[in-house]
Amino acid sequence: MKKALIFLHKWLGVVLAxxxxxxxxxxxxxxxxxFPSLTPVERLQALPPLQLxxxxxxxxxxxxRRAGLRFSEARLGMAGADPxxxxxxxxxxxxxxxxxxxxxxxxxxLRPPLTDAQAAAVAEAFSGRRAQHAERLERDQWTVPQGLDxxxxxxxVALVGEDGLELYVSPxxxxxxxxxxxxxxxxxxxxxxPHWIYPTVLRQFPAAWHHAVVWLSLPATLLALSGVVLGIxxxxxxxxxxxxxxxxxxxxxxxxxxxxxxxxxxxxxxGLLSMNPFGVFSARGATADERLRWAGQPTEARLDPAEAxxxxxxxxxAARELxxxxxxxxxxxxxxSAEGQLLVRAEMRDPGQAIAALPAATVxxxxxxxxxxxxxxxxxxxxxxxxxxYAREAADPNTRHTRPLPVWxxxxxxxxxxxxxxxxxxxxxxxxxxxxxxxVLYHGLHSLDFAPLLARPWLRHALVLGFSLLGIxxxxxxxxxxxxxxxxxxxxxxSAAAAGALRPxxxxxxxxxxxxxxxxxxx
Numbered sequence: 001m002k003k004a005l006i007f008l009h010k011w012l013g014v015v016l017a018x019x020x021x022x023x024x025x026x027x028x029x030x031x032x033x034x035f036p037s038l039t040p041v042e043r044l045q046a047l048p049p050l051q052l053x054x055x056x057x058x059x060x061x062x063x064x065r066r067a068g069l070r071f072s073e074a075r076l077g078m079a080g081a082d083p084x085x086x087x088x089x090x091x092x093x094x095x096x097x098x099x100x101x102x103x104x105x106x107x108x109x110l111r112p113p114l115t116d117a118q119a120a121a122v123a124e125a126f127s128g129r130r131a132q133h134a135e136r137l138e139r140d141q142w143t144v145p146q147g148l149d150x151x152x153x154x155x156x157v158a159l160v161g162e163d164g165l166e167l168y169v170s171p172x173x174x175x176x177x178x179x180x181x182x183x184x185x186x187x188x189x190x191x192x193x194p195h196w197i198y199p200t201v202l203r204q205f206p207a208a209w210h211h212a213v214v215w216l217s218l219p220a221t222l223l224a225l226s227g228v229v230l231g232i233x234x235x236x237x238x239x240x241x242x243x244x245x246x247x248x249x250x251x252x253x254x255x256x257x258x259x260x261x262x263x264x265x266x267x268x269x270x271g272l273l274s275m276n277p278f279g280v281f282s283a284r285g286a287t288a289d290e291r292l293r294w295a296g297q298p299t300e301a302r303l304d305p306a307e308a309x310x311x312x313x314x315x316x317x318a319a320r321e322l323x324x325x326x327x328x329x330x331x332x333x334x335x336x337s338a339e340g341q342l343l344v345r346a347e348m349r350d351p352g353q354a355i356a357a358l359p360a361a362t363v364x365x366x367x368x369x370x371x372x373x374x375x376x377x378x379x380x381x382x383x384x385x386x387x388x389x390y391a392r393e394a395a396d397p398n399t400r401h402t403r404p405l406p407v408w409x410x411x412x413x414x415x416x417x418x419x420x421x422x423x424x425x426x427x428x429x430x431x432x433x434x435x436x437x438x439x440v441l442y443h444g445l446h447s448l449d450f451a452p453l454l455a456r457p458w459l460r461h462a463l464v465l466g467f468s469l470l471g472i473x474x475x476x477x478x479x480x481x482x483x484x485x486x487x488x489x490x491x492x493x494x495s496a497a498a499a500g501a502l503r504p505x506x507x508x509x510x511x512x513x514x515x516x517x518x519x520x521x522x523x
Contacts, residue, residue, distance in 0.1 A: 120157050154177070165180075375413060
């Protein structure tokens with residue numbers, strides 16, 4: 001049994017040692033430099049303020065009817081000096097995936113996709129810099145995620161500046177959807193790209209990429225597990241000595257494995273679980289039925305968006321975007337700026353008062369109706385993060401948009417919990433029993449984002465960096481041992497070949513010396 005385990009660990013290590021070293025080293029970089037994205041605060045701060053004269057705009061439904069489109073999301077913003085509706089449109093035959101389209105908010109006319117020059121002008125207005133170069137593409141290394149599919153194709157615009165800023169503009173949506181900078185790109189080549197095995201040539205095929213990562217992580221998990229078992233075996237069951245190896249690299253590999261083996265196993269196993277292999281975890285968002293119950297039977301908005309904007313302006317919110325929402329069958333306008341947001345009911349032509357959040361009774365009724373088959377949930381308003389709903393960087397301004405507080409939490413007896421934000425009228429998170437395991441086995445073990453460590457960022461940073469350095473040391477010894485396991489066999493083969501080539505030569509050299517002896521004996 002032990003010999004078989006040693007054999008398995010050795011040859012898995014020969015194959016995967018470099019992968020482990022890559023994962024540890026790139027993980028340190030990724031921890032401090034995340035993958036490029038356009039954050040909510042960056043986007044909202046760069047948008048121009050909404051400018052809607054009285055009687056300016058059609059509602060989203062009216063504009064969509066005139067353009068012959070169906071939509072599931074609608075946002076009103078500016079395209080230069082013109083107000084436009086951006087609709088996540090669905091083809092009537094249902095064959096194509098939804099795609100963002102831009103409509104003139106005054107006439108409902110469908111606007112043509114931007115040219116490269118027009119996309120460069122959008123990037124210039126967004127950044128306040130002059131464009132140097134524009135290139136149309138379907139995807140590249142920084143735009144491979146599927147979340148950008150409804151915006152494709154994209155125009156990459158390089159802008160003047162020492163930081164090498166590049167913006168990606170969607171010609172169909174007429175807006176910037178991603179930004180990257182030179183330093184960010186450099187560090188991601190050393191961080192996210194190798195850590196996630198994220199080259200464009202593979203990542204552009206999501207299913208193939210998913211299978212590649214899963215089927216690489218499975219034997220890697222087996223390698224780490226076998227190493228932990230062997231290390232414990234030698235430590236407690238070998239009575240002669242705790243460290244049974246005398247050779248330098250084997251000895252230090254064993255010592256490093258004792259120090260780093262457990263969290264190496266937890267990191268590689270939790271990395272595997274990040275891919276949700278074989279569907280072991282449920283989705284963390286609301287189900288399709290729950291989203292329909294939250295929205296209710298849609299009622300068409302009738303309020304002129306310009307009237308809603310005036311309500312927001314009266315309360316000091318200089319809105320840069322208006323979003324159409326449906327909650328409990330009622331249409332609402334959500335007006336957003338980088339600093340705040342307001343809600344205005346939109347089913348009547350006369351504007352009501354803008355409010356900062358949905359009333360508590362409304363949110364509670366929505367949560368009760370969310371899962372009627374599961375009975376009434378217990379509900380409470382939470383003003384601080386808890387075991388499921390939390391933020392890794394609570395001080396980050398973007399947290400106000402991605403993980404706001406306060407929110408309402410509903411818990412059902414079957415273990416399902418849902419979190420609703422009254423300010424944005426959205427369900428932010430939904431978790432069942434498998435989600436609780438995912439919270440610990442993936443998020444907790446892989447990122448060390450447990451509550452005591454999140455409350456002490458310096459300690460979390462120190463642990464992640466310290467464990468990573470130990471892991472790099474372990475993997476460095478693995479690479480040396482793997483190399484030495486391969487090189488001697490090559491040398492033996494070379495020596496055998498050299499010996500075979502020299503044997504006839506030696507025989508021919510010894511023959512002349514034998515003849516005189518035989519001659520003398522004969523004499």
